Amino acid sequence: MKDLYDVHGRGETIGFGPGADRLKAVFDQITATARARHGDARVEADLLSKARITIRFGTLNNCLFDERNPAGAVCLENAIVPDGHTGPLEDRCRPDRCPNSMIGIEHAQIHEAHHRTQLALLQTPGLPACRKALITREAERAEAVLNKIRGTQA
Known part of the structure; x- marks a missing residue:
């Protein structure tokens, strides 16, 4: 958690999606509270441990x-x-x-590869309709995750 807090403190991206937004808000609140208390890194660490983030x-x-x-x-x-x-x-x-x-940043490549794989499978000639529907649904799910990463909603 401390590593994510430090990454966020440097202004770097910690992740995408609603969970990341919630975590960023908690981190911002910890930073603001530490500043208000004229605290240092130790105060921030104490506040982070008390934040009860799972x-x-x-x-x-x-x-x-x-x-x-x-x-x-x-x-x-x-x-x-x-x-x-x-x-x-x-x-x-x-x-x-x-x-x-x-x-997370580390998850982006997995979702991109999954999306590409599903799109390639859709090009298979003679796919049964039920199989094509399943592959299409998987491609749409992967695309929804990629849209979160790109900052777009579709």
Whole structure:
């Protein structure tokens, strides 16, 4: 978390999407509070540790699921949550739709490659309609993530 805070403090991009926007807002608030208290790096570190930010680093995105406020988590929509399970359901993750999703710089290439692969598969001659629909849906999901990275909404 400290590394992300430092990257944000240097004015560099920490990620894309609604989760990244929430994290940036928390980081900005910590910086403003530290300045108001005439604090140094130690005060910032203390404020960062007290911020209670939960982040799960993943292969396709980073998840800022808040167990105190799970409303809006797409992975929990219409899901049967196993007894005793807390947190998000990673196998149902939808980085293209979830307000908890933060697409990191490191994730961009994965989504770009997936999008290119889906578009190439659509060019396969003789694809059954059901398979073509599935591939099209996957391409649209990847494109939605790429639009977040580009800063556009489609």
